[in-house]
Amino acid sequence: MTFWATFESIVNVGAIPYTIDVSKETLHLTLASVKEGVEKFKPRAILLVHLYGWACPETNEIRDYCREQNVILVEDCAQAIGDEINGESLLTNAHVATTSYYPAKVLGASGDAGGVFTTEQKIADTARILVNHGRTGHYDHGLIGWNSRLGAYEAAFMVEALKHLDARLDSRRNVCEQYRTKIKNPALKFLAPGAGVKENGYLSVALMTPETRPAFIEYLKKHEIGFGTVYPGAMSAQPGATSHLGGKISHGHAEWIAKSIINLPCFAYMKQEEIDYVIEKVNQFSA
Numbered sequence: 001m002t003f004w005a006t007f008e009s010i011v012n013v014g015a016i017p018y019t020i021d022v023s024k025e026t027l028h029l030t031l032a033s034v035k036e037g038v039e040k041f042k043p044r045a046i047l048l049v050h051l052y053g054w055a056c057p058e059t060n061e062i063r064d065y066c067r068e069q070n071v072i073l074v075e076d077c078a079q080a081i082g083d084e085i086n087g088e089s090l091l092t093n094a095h096v097a098t099t100s101y102y103p104a105k106v107l108g109a110s111g112d113a114g115g116v117f118t119t120e121q122k123i124a125d126t127a128r129i130l131v132n133h134g135r136t137g138h139y140d141h142g143l144i145g146w147n148s149r150l151g152a153y154e155a156a157f158m159v160e161a162l163k164h165l166d167a168r169l170d171s172r173r174n175v176c177e178q179y180r181t182k183i184k185n186p187a188l189k190f191l192a193p194g195a196g197v198k199e200n201g202y203l204s205v206a207l208m209t210p211e212t213r214p215a216f217i218e219y220l221k222k223h224e225i226g227f228g229t230v231y232p233g234a235m236s237a238q239p240g241a242t243s244h245l246g247g248k249i250s251h252g253h254a255e256w257i258a259k260s261i262i263n264l265p266c267f268a269y270m271k272q273e274e275i276d277y278v279i280e281k282v283n284q285f286s287a
């Protein structure tokens, strides 16, 4: 359960992706599922995805386990900027993490941009070389890289955007919290991030049943309320995955979540009257 870029990045480095199903409770990988994957597939690296603006609740346990097993752990934090785990930024102890500054993200650029976070100097140095055509000097190329430089305009935009990050986080978290506490409709079960996790408010997450969701979506459209279904399918089922997938551990959870999840409007500086309108209309829906 993730965005296609997670899958794609594995193929792009010449590796073979194997997918592991997420938990129906936390909607993320668990230590047990990671162990099962390591035992079955013996991978050299694992890509752990933090979705919805939450952090995987078992992140620290998975990090320790990967270290013990000598398996490289890369974390997809595209949706997780501003997340905390046990009072600490999720990124602080990530060996290698990547993020996206796509404009719709919590910390967005004006166009496309992204970043790599690491606790290892050598990885930081290599990443800087790779994203700049493998350059080790102006016309010296030590590696085969590509162009993923952050342009000067985006860098300047990001410096300004960073100043607003705390206010944006507060505003988004407030929307998620209001939905969780004020929506009393039994057709929707609002989920909160796992124990020890502080969300960034990227998405509001509720689960319905696959039977009730279609009528609710029509109801939202009728009342001009935007919504999301992040994500509407498992990545292993995408047409582009077929010729690359090495194997998978599936319990049907990702498919079930895909048919059950609903994301209500959530964005920074959403007005209280807008939040109230969503709450009122959702409370009036009858399944």
Ligand SMILES: Cc1ncc(COP(=O)(O)O)c(C=O)c1O
Pocket (backbone or CB within 6 Å): 002, 003, 005, 006, 049, 076, 078, 079, 099, 100, 101, 102, 112, 113, 114
């Ligand atoms: C979980 C996840 N991974 C990776 C990406 C890719 O980010 P970008 O499009 O900035 O490369 C996204 C962006 O939507 C994402 O949500």
